[in-house]
Amino acid sequence: MSILVVGSIALDTVETPFGQAEEALGGAAVYFSYAASFFNHVRLVGVIGEDFPEEHLKLLEGRDIDLAGLERGRGATFRWKGRYDFDLNEAHTLDTQLNVFETFAPKIPEAFKDSEFVFLANIQPGLQLDVARQVSAPRIIACDTMNFWIEGAYDQLRETLKAVDILVINDAEARELAREPSLVKAARQILDWGPETLVVKRGEYGVLMFNERSVFSAPAYPLEDVYDPTGAGDTFAGGFMGYLSTQEDINETAIRQAIIFGSTLASFNVEDFSLNRMKNIEMQDILDRFAEFKLLSHFEEVET
Ligand code: AMP
Secondary structure, three states: OOEEEEOOOEEEEEEEOOEEEEEEEEOHHHHHHHHHOOOOOEEEEEEEOOOOOHHHHHHHHOOOEEEEEEEEOOOOOEEEEEEEOOOOOOEEEEEEEOHHHHHOOOOOOHHHOOOOEEEEOOOOHHHHHHHHHHOOOOOEEEEOOOHHHHHHOHHHHHHHHOOOOEEEEEHHHHHHHHOOOOHHHHHHHHHHOOOOEEEEEOHHHOEEEEEOOOEEEEOOOOOOOOOOOOOHHHHHHHHHHHHHOOOOOOOHHHHHHHHHHHHHHHHHHOOOOOOOOHHHOOHHHHHHHHHHHHHHHOOOOOOO
16 A cells, blocks of 8 residues: 655755754655655655755665656755744744745656555645545545645635545644634634544644544653754654555554654654654664553553
8 A cells, every 4th residue: 555745855954952954855745755664665746956966866765765756847956944943843934945846736647646545745735636636546635734825825725625534734723724723623623624634733742633533632752852843744744644554444543553653753853853863763663662652641540
């Protein structure tokens, strides 16, 4: 069962109170693919420019990430520059150079159209819907977005949501999308618009999942050192979808486990810049931390 992801491929320049990275490998589709590749074969659709370093492609290929949907545009690769202050939950964008990403119109290769698990990373909602329609028989379509699209393409985004099974966004985006300050009410509203499941990322406070039947709360792993939160959300989504794609039955249990796998991958990713930490872990490290997550939030019932 293959996973298809469509989204940005970037060279990121990032500054945090603990250091900096210059033109490092990044982009939503890259973080997602790398995290998901611990669980399954990944098909990536995105665009790079003429200046994209060959070593990054080798890294992705080495992870069984299929690059047949990678477009090489004429011009420079998408670049994002950001800074985090001591509140690492908030990214301050210093510069965005869309370059070849500006005219990106994802074309799904014929061989990718049978993908069963699809992740629409943060791109223009109309393009997300277009991708969703190009896939022949998806089991799960998950999607991310950002304030820029909520503010600038609201109606289109609402249309896209009708085709989405799982929406994965952060708490500020959920409130803004639903135009509702209460997260619980916002979730109910968003579930009414299409998605069966809403996953709300809350940075160092963990994740809340809402569906018609239940609410699930997962903590974030309490890390002593967070060096760079860039890509945490997309890495979460990669671990989440990666695990789901290994499951026959996408039921409540599988979704809860997937949330912990997503949180586990994200917790590794923030321990270093770019994908540096993920490059140095193996499945056993993921399983060990997954077990720690269970201990972290386990408690016994009381006798009454
Ligand atoms: P996250 O920290 O999970 O929200 O994702 C950060 C990644 O998103 C970075 O690697 C950036 O290159 C990428 N990114 C930043 N701005 C945009 C944008 N406007 N569209 C698509 N990707 C972006």
